[in-house]
Amino acid sequence: MSAAQAPERVTDAAPARTRGGDHPDDELAAGFVAGDETCLEAVYHRWSALVYTLACRSLGDAREAEDVTQTVFLAAWRGRAGFAPQRGALGAWLVGITRRKIADALSARTRRAELVAAAGTRLSLEPVDRHAPDAVLDRIVLTRELCKLPRAQRRVLTMAFYDDLTQTQIAELTGWPLGTVKSHARRGLLRLARCLEADAVRG
Secondary structure, three states: OOOOOOOOOOOOOOOOOOOOOOOOHHHHHHHHHOOOHHHHHHHHHHHHHHHHHHHHHHHOOHHHHHHHHHHHHHHHHHOHHHOOHHHOOHHHHHHHHHHHHHHHHHHHHHHHHHHHHHHHHOOOOOOOOOOOHHHHHHHHHHHHHHOOOOHHHHHHHHHHHHHOOOHHHHHHHHOOOHHHHHHHHHHHHHHHHHHHHHHHHHO
């Protein structure tokens, strides 16, 4: 396993079962800090279940918990020089990283929800100030994500976001039934949320 790669991705509902051989924690920690990839694998197997459980309980999402678990061990491996045995055990250090990554995931989730909610307001009957700083930021992010949507959904949301048109106005301009416009808008926003979710995980 390359030092530049994250530990093996978990494919089941939970990560690999806790195991790490009979190596004492201090030996594993020393080898881990020294860059021994065998120790990295053993550390992963010994503590991944704990990390996953903490993430799953906090996030309530198995897939997101798996992603956090991978992120924790990748961050620990890259930042292993910062581990100081005199300040605590390796397991406790990993738990600290886990709590920070969980907090990051929750913050990202909140930002995504706010962005999608802001996108949704573009479809309301109320006019939106297109020059407001938050609106400008939304447009930069949304422009990239809109390109990933199916043509009809992209057209409806683009007219709503950039032309500040209501659903009724979009129906009149496109000749589509209002129900069709609403359906494209709803599905587009759901796809947009999933795109933002995927980007956050990759980030």
